[in-house]
Amino acid sequence: MSAAISRICVVTRTKDRPLTLKRAIESVLKQTFEDWLHIIVNDGGNAAALDSVVSPCLSRYRGRLRIIDNEVSSGMQNASNCAIRQTDSEYIAIHDDDDSWAETFLSQCCRYLDSTGPAGIIQGVVTQSVWVFEQIDKHGNIVELRREDYFPFKNVNLFELAGRNIFPPIAFVYRRRVHDHIGLFDQQFNYLGDWDFNIRFASKFDIGVIDRPLAFYHWRHGVSGSGYGNTVTDEVEEHRKLANMLRNHYLRLDLERGGVGLGFLINISDKLAQLAEREEKELIKRYSVIDWNAYDNAYHFWREYKKGRIVKHKAFKIIDEMYGLTRFLTLYPLYKVLKPFRKLIRFLKKKTA
Numbered sequence: 001m002s003a004a005i006s007r008i009c010v011v012t013r014t015k016d017r018p019l020t021l022k023r024a025i026e027s028v029l030k031q032t033f034e035d036w037l038h039i040i041v042n043d044g045g046n047a048a049a050l051d052s053v054v055s056p057c058l059s060r061y062r063g064r065l066r067i068i069d070n071e072v073s074s075g076m077q078n079a080s081n082c083a084i085r086q087t088d089s090e091y092i093a094i095h096d097d098d099d100s101w102a103e104t105f106l107s108q109c110c111r112y113l114d115s116t117g118p119a120g121i122i123q124g125v126v127t128q129s130v131w132v133f134e135q136i137d138k139h140g141n142i143v144e145l146r147r148e149d150y151f152p153f154k155n156v157n158l159f160e161l162a163g164r165n166i167f168p169p170i171a172f173v174y175r176r177r178v179h180d181h182i183g184l185f186d187q188q189f190n191y192l193g194d195w196d197f198n199i200r201f202a203s204k205f206d207i208g209v210i211d212r213p214l215a216f217y218h219w220r221h222g223v224s225g226s227g228y229g230n231t232v233t234d235e236v237e238e239h240r241k242l243a244n245m246l247r248n249h250y251l252r253l254d255l256e257r258g259g260v261g262l263g264f265l266i267n268i269s270d271k272l273a274q275l276a277e278r279e280e281k282e283l284i285k286r287y288s289v290i291d292w293n294a295y296d297n298a299y300h301f302w303r304e305y306k307k308g309r310i311v312k313h314k315a316f317k318i319i320d321e322m323y324g325l326t327r328f329l330t331l332y333p334l335y336k337v338l339k340p341f342r343k344l345i346r347f348l349k350k351k352t353a
Contacts, residue, residue: 006037006064008106008173009089012097013079015045018053019140020098020218025053027100029060033107038065039083044073077185077193084176084184092176094194099170102214109173112210123205124174126167127214128152134220150217156207158199162262163269165195171215172198178205188249191235192242199250203262243270295335298323302332 010028014021021040028038038061042050047069054067068082080094091113093106109125116122129150137143153166160166182200189196201207247270251263298319305315319328 008036008091011083014097031106041079043079075187077187081184093173094169100216105214125208126171127210129215132218158202162266163273168217
């Protein structure tokens with residue numbers, strides 16, 4: 001399987017992270033789908049250190065590995081573009097050097113895209129992701145702390161995607177031909193170059209969803225300065241600046257073209273997302289002060305009264321003793337609204353804790 005006929009080009013950008021790169025290599029090698037070419041772009045990192053990780057795996061690669069050495073770092077998005085320009089394939093996947101896949105990830109993504117066909121509106125597919133929290137101990141071992149679902153979704157909606165990047169790069173496979181329509185990754189947005197690419201992608205094509213957790217998005221804490229940190233946690237302020245730059249960039253394009261386009265969409269979606277977040281926090285705050293178990297008990301007698309199984313004065317007396325009648329009646333409208341969403345609110349409370 002040569003580079004010219006490999007169906008999927010898997011791009012891994014790395015710089016002096018042998019510990020996580022080893023896991024990423026295993027993630028690719030263990031795929032049940034085998035018609036791939038793995039491009040590792042060593043973007044200004046130590047070539048000898050990279051070789052020490054790759055060499056033991058060469059026999060398992062069976063010619064499906066290519067390494068690109070950049071003596072000086074060109075940036076993560078330029079590194080991706082370098083790999084894309086130097087290869088040929090039907091599909092492309094960006095596999096960051098600290099993330100991983102389930103063994104059937106490529107198989108299921110390729111099968112999905114094959115079923116939609118090259119001429120259809122769907123030109124990419126994402127899977128659900130698992131959020132893996134981990135740390136590196138004093139002995140240099142990766143220690144997993146916990147796992148959570150990474151913000152599950154049913155569809156990739158352009159409006160929602162304009163407000164925030166709803167999936168990580170590790171979960172995405174797309175047709176190479178898309179680059180002919182929307183261009184390559186844009187280095188000016190650096191850490192947020194994947195979000196910019198996803199917005200441009202969704203503005204032209206649809207992205208299908210495989211509703212199974214086949215991608216693993218790894219986050220590490222307490223490793224700032226070691227080279228193993230995540231930009232989303234270690235470079236929070238830089239992320240904010242880049243997000244603002246991206247919104248301004250597309251809004252200026254709208255102004256230059258004299259119409260409403262991606263710039264308006266990205267900015268209005270962001271403002272609505274901020275408003276929703278504030279309302280979410282207020283909802284959680286209001287929810288948290290209520291003893292719902294006690295309210296449920298009192299509500300039982302309210303229902304009995306409404307069904308005519310208990311007289312009004314007796315029901316009200318019991319409710320007053322159990323919860324306080326005035327407080328019960330004040331919270332009743334909120335209770336009716338929130339009751340169907342109790343599980344969701346508990347999840348949101350946990351997420352924002």
